[in-house]
Amino acid sequence: MTRLLTLSLLIGSALLAQDGSTKENWPEYGGQNSAWRYSALDQVDTSNVAQLAAAWVFQTGDNDGGLQSTPLVIDGVMYVSTSHNRVFALDAVTGKRLWSYIYELPKTFTTFYGPWNRGVAISEGRLVMGTLDNHVVALDAKTGRQLWKVNVEDANQCGCNITAAPLIAKGKVIVGVTGGDSAHRGYLNAFDLKTGRHLWRFWTIPGPGEKGHETWQGDSWKFGGGSTWMTGSFDASLGLVYWAVGNPAADFYGGNRKGDNLYTDSIVALDVETGKLKWHFQQVPHDVWDWDAAYEIVLAEIPINALPRKVLINVSKGGYTYVLDRTTGEFITAWPVAKNINWIKGVGPKGELLGRNEPVVGKPKLICPSIGGGRSWNHGAWSPKAGLFFTTGIEWCEEVTAQAETPSEGKTFFGGTFKLVPTPDKKSGGHLGAYEPLTGKAVWKYEYKYPLLASVLATAGNLIFTGDAEGDFFALDARSGKKLWSFNTGSGHRGSSISYSVNGRQYIATPSGWGSAVAGLMQQFWPETEQFPNGSAVFVFALPEQKR
Amino acid sequence: MKLAIRVFFFLPALLLADQAGTSLGTSAVVARGDKLFAQGCAVGYCHGSAGAAARSPRLRGRTFERDYLVKVIRDGIPNTAMPAWGDRLTDDDINALVAYIQSLATASGDGPAPSETASLAPPVAVKDSDLSPDVRQGRELFYDPQRLQRCSNCHRVQGIGTPVGPDLAKLSRAQLAAEAVNALKYGRPRRVQGIVTKDGDRFPAILIERGPSETRIYDLKAIPPVQRNLPTTEIQSIQQPSGWRHSQAVQSYATDELKAVWTFIRWVTERK
Numbered sequence: 001m002t003r004l005l006t007l008s009l010l011i012g013s014a015l016l017a018q019d020g021s022t023k024e025n026w027p028e029y030g031g032q033n034s035a036w037r038y039s040a041l042d043q044v045d046t047s048n049v050a051q052l053a054a055a056w057v058f059q060t061g062d063n064d065g066g067l068q069s070t071p072l073v074i075d076g077v078m079y080v081s082t083s084h085n086r087v088f089a090l091d092a093v094t095g096k097r098l099w100s101y102i103y104e105l106p107k108t109f110t111t112f113y114g115p116w117n118r119g120v121a122i123s124e125g126r127l128v129m130g131t132l133d134n135h136v137v138a139l140d141a142k143t144g145r146q147l148w149k150v151n152v153e154d155a156n157q158c159g160c161n162i163t164a165a166p167l168i169a170k171g172k173v174i175v176g177v178t179g180g181d182s183a184h185r186g187y188l189n190a191f192d193l194k195t196g197r198h199l200w201r202f203w204t205i206p207g208p209g210e211k212g213h214e215t216w217q218g219d220s221w222k223f224g225g226g227s228t229w230m231t232g233s234f235d236a237s238l239g240l241v242y243w244a245v246g247n248p249a250a251d252f253y254g255g256n257r258k259g260d261n262l263y264t265d266s267i268v269a270l271d272v273e274t275g276k277l278k279w280h281f282q283q284v285p286h287d288v289w290d291w292d293a294a295y296e297i298v299l300a301e302i303p304i305n306a307l308p309r310k311v312l313i314n315v316s317k318g319g320y321t322y323v324l325d326r327t328t329g330e331f332i333t334a335w336p337v338a339k340n341i342n343w344i345k346g347v348g349p350k351g352e353l354l355g356r357n358e359p360v361v362g363k364p365k366l367i368c369p370s371i372g373g374g375r376s377w378n379h380g381a382w383s384p385k386a387g388l389f390f391t392t393g394i395e396w397c398e399e400v401t402a403q404a405e406t407p408s409e410g411k412t413f414f415g416g417t418f419k420l421v422p423t424p425d426k427k428s429g430g431h432l433g434a435y436e437p438l439t440g441k442a443v444w445k446y447e448y449k450y451p452l453l454a455s456v457l458a459t460a461g462n463l464i465f466t467g468d469a470e471g472d473f474f475a476l477d478a479r480s481g482k483k484l485w486s487f488n489t490g491s492g493h494r495g496s497s498i499s500y501s502v503n504g505r506q507y508i509a510t511p512s513g514w515g516s517a518v519a520g521l522m523q524q525f526w527p528e529t530e531q532f533p534n535g536s537a538v539f540v541f542a543l544p545e546q547k548r
Numbered sequence: 549m550k551l552a553i554r555v556f557f558f559l560p561a562l563l564l565a566d567q568a569g570t571s572l573g574t575s576a577v578v579a580r581g582d583k584l585f586a587q588g589c590a591v592g593y594c595h596g597s598a599g600a601a602a603r604s605p606r607l608r609g610r611t612f613e614r615d616y617l618v619k620v621i622r623d624g625i626p627n628t629a630m631p632a633w634g635d636r637l638t639d640d641d642i643n644a645l646v647a648y649i650q651s652l653a654t655a656s657g658d659g660p661a662p663s664e665t666a667s668l669a670p671p672v673a674v675k676d677s678d679l680s681p682d683v684r685q686g687r688e689l690f691y692d693p694q695r696l697q698r699c700s701n702c703h704r705v706q707g708i709g710t711p712v713g714p715d716l717a718k719l720s721r722a723q724l725a726a727e728a729v730n731a732l733k734y735g736r737p738r739r740v741q742g743i744v745t746k747d748g749d750r751f752p753a754i755l756i757e758r759g760p761s762e763t764r765i766y767d768l769k770a771i772p773p774v775q776r777n778l779p780t781t782e783i784q785s786i787q788q789p790s791g792w793r794h795s796q797a798v799q800s801y802a803t804d805e806l807k808a809v810w811t812f813i814r815w816v817t818e819r820k
Contacts, residue, residue, distance in 0.1 A: 110626070110628065110631045148775060150773070157708050184693075185693065185694065198771065405587070412591050419597040516603070517602070517603035521602050521603065523596075523600070523601035524596050530601055530606065
């Protein structure tokens, strides 16, 4: 009987398993809505990658903030968004521009959270994008003609905007918001893909009368941050949208928001139809370090005790990777991606934090990692073929001085200052590791003198691609971490590379263009990086025609 | 013109402040600037500690013209991350910040260790003293960020909101004198029309522009309104009246709250 049950569970799980790999197309921000960033294409592999050569380059013409987006490719057309909400549609074989769209921003406008855009979403011939002035726009993907535009909230009032790619699930455009370092109450919104009409809002901070509201002191819920500044994931079989919620505000001072501060620093699972909360898991109750849980949520099937289990993998800014059961929200494990972590002593068997080391008011305190994170937002990749999760990590510390601060709607709300300092072992820098998802054991690690700030791409050719601060875009052997190929694009890497194919030819594409808040922060510690040139171009590589 | 007047009043204040700074010793002014900088400028997305580089440019070890600094702090730099601080800082504050930033000109590129500063006072709040409690309450309700449905979804007042509906600062005396709350609750604005598309969708809308190939509208079926560009050939008919009532847009407000909102609108109109 038990065996029968086990067998039926196995079959059931196999049927429900979500294939998150990409093939000819790269249709969603994370590859597919399960955020694997894994291409099943294997024409380029460890044996021939050394012959990889540039096929074409597209210069976007706007260097401000670098190029941080993930290009999408659908049926031979590449769509790439840049700073200031410009969108280009390119022939994915030649790089020829098919159409371009320049979003009209207000004439006088300040963009506190940076001018960049990290991607668009496309479905049913419609391309959607969040804007710097907190609108969502939809374009005709064939022509670039604007179809609809809706203001989520006045950017001048909320001090917030949208830089992340939206997620499209079941005809709904689900889109987050920045504002976690401002006096603002975060949310997630769903709009109808066809008409732009608002469908639901999930407040990341519960209002009066709602469960979880009691975790906020006084009026602090009105200004408590909880931004949703990256892109979530979607499991169609469960009908659940997963989103990771950012830090509470003020970042470093929690004296006027006593309590757990739900649902900041939490993973939330929402019903895609209603936006209602199905479950949540809070990584950091009452965060006073600015440890967003905002990064990507990778939906994988991993065998646990010989049974395949639907899990999610999420790297948090505090430097821990969390693995949860994504049906129930149950904590499975957490393991560090950085060596230098001193804000806690560890994570307990139920996911609880052990030994908190909090900043104090008026006195500098050494905290590791720095505010830039044990990893920045640049995404990891899950290879089902290797059974490994590939992610970067950063070794750096800071001196934080907390200070009491009262909120002013829509204005910055940090509650402290910080300065980057070396790690106690004087070995600051970055690395990319291949990790076993349940043990956190690193099969290999690639070390680099600066933080690695570009996303990771994994392919079925047993290759791992990413780029570094000095402009090298390179390929590693997924099994050993050995560098097999590299190409200098002339500007550092802060975006997300992809793979696609047209007419049977596999391409690897990467944004190149140094910039961003964390790249700026690096100058405090590595002054020479001030001289690293900005850029904004898409580089596309393929094997020479005769070699494939 | 408005800017010129501001500068005219602004400069003497700065000069006075500068003189005071000199006679009292500039170190006190610089120290004050140091505190203000640490609190408002040396934050994550902006400048680094003590003018070190961060997302925004390094200020240490660089020379800036005084007038340039004053202008940038007060007015911000459009289309960049540098906001205007003119509404949040006093002239003395700006003067102190300028003195502090100028004091960094001879500093080396690396920032010093953060000074051990005690807990700072809250930032300067926007002065509300010239507003009556009713006006203040109405203003809060008008822009209330905790409501999905709020007045500023469809009206822009004092630069905040989406200008879908009429400019409330330009209401006539007759309109102001009318029984306002009833209008807010039961009014049927004539400019709202009913659109029927060829695929059978019916919705209330405001026509922005009807061209031969494209018709631009605000779709009012859901809040916030959606600006849509429909191919003119997709529109079956445009009907008037639409049956839409203003009450649909103010359902989240109680009658007392609408009264307060109206007090705020009167105040805006009269100021104009």
